[in-house]
Amino acid sequence: MTESRPGDTFQPGDLVNNTYRIEAILGRGGTSDVYKARSEISGRLVALKMLKSEFSGNEDYLTLLTREEEIREIRHDAVVRYSENHRTEDGHVYLLMDYVEGPGLDRKLKQGPMAAGDLLTVCRRVASGLQAAHARGIVHRDLSPDNIILRGGDPAEAVIIDFGIAKDTNPGAQTIVGNEFAGKYAYAAPEQLSGKTDARSDVYSLGALLLANFRGAAPKLGKSPMEVLQRKGERLDTEGVPEPLKTLIDRMCDPDPERRMQSAAEVLAFLDAPEPGGAAAGDTADDEATVIAPAVQAPRPQGVPESKAAPAPEPGKSRGGLIAAVLALILVGGGAGGYVAGLFDGLLGPAYPVAEPYVLVAQKTGGTVEMVGNAPSEEVRDALSEIASGAAELTLASGAIAESWGADVLATLQPLDALEEWRLSVKGNRGKLSGTTTDRAVQERLAEQFDGQLPGALEGTVEIAFREMFLPAEALRPILAAQADCGALTLADPPATGYGPETPVTVTGRVAGTATRVTLFDALRARAGDRKLVLDVEVLNPTLCLIESHLPRAPANGIGVGFHVGETGAPNPSGRFFVGENPVIDVTLPEDVTDGFLTVSILDVSGNVFHLLPNINRPDNAVAALRDGADGPVAVRVAFSLAEAAESGGLAFKVDDSTLGKSKVVVLHSSAPLFDGLRPTSESAVGYAEALQAHAQGNDGAILSLDSRILVTAAKP
Known part of the structure; x- marks a missing residue:
């Protein structure tokens, strides 16, 4: 603790x-x-x-x-x-x-290695939980030992916690706090470092944490960003791990997501029928085939073409060609030996270590350019460092890249000076460039120059977006109109000149559910860029939204609504009650509300209205009568405890499971009684709202104020 x-x-x-x-x-x-x-x-x-x-x-x-x-x-x-x-x-x-009582796998990790059998049990349990999450389109993205708790210390009772950076898998879904990598590097899948995440990423993370807990030590990532990038492209070292755990981790943690186990269901299928040492996902090796292990290749300098493997002879043909190929390989092998020894440096240039994968990440944020990754020559490295003003951590390396790779990368970066922000990520010959500018001419010039594609032998897209220096309010109003499902959504005090980069965008109103609020936020974020968003919106539900559209428009007057627990009399400031509980409701009149009439009703989630005041048992709703001669603030009880109701005949109720959700207590203060006679104790919300509207047509100004408070009913935890 x-x-x-x-x-x-x-x-x-x-x-x-x-x-x-x-x-x-x-x-x-x-x-x-x-x-x-x-x-x-x-x-x-x-x-x-x-x-x-x-x-x-x-x-x-x-x-x-x-x-x-x-x-x-x-x-x-x-x-x-x-x-x-x-x-x-x-x-x-x-x-x-x-609350889950038990040690986390992070604590178990500090205590030392766990047994392979216990880890297989943990894997089955966690994979089944991931399967349920993935079925709803939710990817955890941060699976690590500290996010798995063993309830009661039992591996069979493992529980996944902390979905704080979870992301849905719908197209365009993003992590709210930034759109770059979120999660712990030690257990993240390689593709997560470039912002790509799906269910297979969780499969990788689960395999990586299983290996860590078997070893009793967290993965070692290296001392520099470059080492992190390189090690993430390598297979995890599972030497010494017993079967079937070894094969399971190997398949779960293949650096290539296409060759990895593709789902939690596939993990569970393996656990049901383990195949130790079998082929990895995507392999089609024939058990009877003869396998010839290739010789270790020396690094190939830039500019020297890679030799192609000789085709296998067709059945029944002479083997003379094969013998000739073998002799040729011997000659090439001798040349390679001389190359490794440095004999040909004067002809071919210096030999650099092979980088796999061959990567470069460069970005400009806040006016500063930073780079990390590989460079194929000193000239390219120096040119890149000059662009980054020295803020570059580049390692000379050879690899599977085009001869023009360095020139193509420089051709990509050199025109970007005018952009406020940009990011280039390259792996091998594939990459992506994105950037933003507040200058429309710059955006159009770069769009024409790149035509959506990286130059030369590089493969990948270029996306240069225009971002207004001042975002007009009119650009946001269609988004508000499209998401308005509970009355109008409005921009609070929009600046006449538009929203500047530091000006917050504030939206007020009501929405029919949390999903609408999230969708609204995402749509505004996509249009407003990194401007601060303040959603001052009240989340209701469809029934309450329907009622809201019929309620009269009147100002609030500070008439308070307070809740108590009927069984104990204790205050309940949260306004949240569980099934079986007895809510007690008090309405507090401010000292300046001394005349007129008070009408109090509950509009519940099912679309019904219950009239607390006046009603057949309590028809007098005149403020003077409710005050009964008292000055100052006065509390008026409108919903009673069961014990009080048994004595006085007042209205009381208990929460049942038929109307769970948000209800609204509405308090209307009017200069005259709202209706001729009493309304029924309960009626439909729409019928009541229409009656209010009919009353308002001939009694303009009769309703002096409208105050309200949400009451939430829920199933017992």
């Missing part, structure tokens, strides 16, 4: 939202801390993931936390169960999830 510190947001004993009693801090991360807490209502232990205060107002991180909340739809014992997000009164945002 991690020790508490004075600077922690919560301390043991703190009560969060009058519901969760903090017992300990479980861990600290870059953006959030995780606490162990116990519900004062149910007694259930929970893990409370709290976003650090410096990120609580950042919409990027709030949306990331919202996406993590949506993973609650994955129903599998090997995947931690999520609840939903909450915000404390002082603004801290946290996510609730199941």
Whole structure:
């Protein structure tokens, strides 16, 4: 257990939202801390993931936390169960999830090697959880020993936690906090370092952590970015690992995702029928075939063509050609020996080590150009370093690249001075260039120059995007209109000249669900670039949105709505009640509300309205009568505890599982009674809203204010 510190947001004993009693801090991360807490209502232990205060107002991180909340739809014992997000009164945002008691694989890693049999059990359990996640299009992207907990220390009870950077697999999906690699290098698949991720990446990470826990040591990646890139392209060393674990890891961790096990289902199929030492995915080797191991090749200098293998003789033909080929290979072998010895350096140039894969990553951010990777010659290396103003870590190497590789890379980079930001990633002869500019002429010139393709022998695309220095509000309004599913979404105080690079884009309104909020964020991010986005939107549900469209437009007047737990009388500031609980509701009149009439109703998720005041048991809703001569703020109980209702006949209710979700308590203050006579105790929301509209047509200004509060009902944890 991690020790508490004075600077922690919560301390043991703190009560969060009058519901969760903090017992300990479980861990600290870059953006959030995780606490162990116990519900004062149910007694259930929970893990409370709290976003650090410096990120609580950042919409990027709030949306990331919202996406993590949506993973609650994955129903599998090997995947931690999520609840939903909450915000404390002082603004801290946290996510609730199941508390899993037991050691993490990271702790087991520090304790030393694990038995192969236990790791196979862990693999089966985790792969089944990944299969459930992948079936819903969710890729974990950060699978590592610290994200797997053994419940009760049992390998058969492994649980995957922390989907904080999980990503859906729909086209265009991105990680909210940046679009580059997110995850831990030690266990990440090679393709993740270039931003490519799918279910096969999770398969690789699972295999890599199995190997680490078998060894009792985390993978060694090297001391420089170049070493990391090189080692990620190599197979993991599984020497000494017993079968079938060895073959399983080999197949799960092939650097080439096309040759790797393609899914968690394939991992489970192997565990059901292990094939130690069998062919890797994609291999079609014949067991009876004769295999001739090739000789180790010396590095080939740039400019020397690679020799082609002689074709095999056709059946029945003379073997003389084969003998001649063997003699030729002997001669080439002698030449290679002389080359390795340095005898031909004067003719062919210096020999550099072979790099596989042969890579170069160069980028410009914040006005600074940085590079890391390989260069085929001193001349190319020096030219690249000059572009990077010395901020380059380049290793001279030969490899499987075109003769014009260096010239082609330089031809790609040299025209990019005018771009504010760009990134070039090259592996072998394939690459991708992307960049942005605020100058339309520069974008058009480069688009014409590259014509969408890298130059020379390089294969790959070029994408140069134009980004307005000042983004007009009109460019964003169609996005708001397309996502508006609960009334209009509006831009708050849009600048007349457009949004500058440092000007935040603030959107207000309501949406019908979390999915709409995430889609809205993604659409705005794609258009607004890296400008700060603030989504000040209320998340309701389709039923409440329908009702909202019919409610009268009136200002709020500070009439408060408070909740209590009927069984204990304790305040419930969160407004969240579980099945079987008895919500108690008080409405507090401000001291300046002394006359008129009060109408209080609950609009529930099923589309019904329950009238708390007035109703057949309590027809007098005049403010003066409710005050009963009292001055100052006055609390008026409108929904009672079961015990109170039994004595007074007041309205009381318990939460059942037929109407779970968000309901809305609506308080209308009017200058005159809203209707002739009483409405039924319950009716359809649309019928009630239409009655309100009909009343408003002949009584303009009769409704003085409208205040409301959300009440949430949920199944027991």
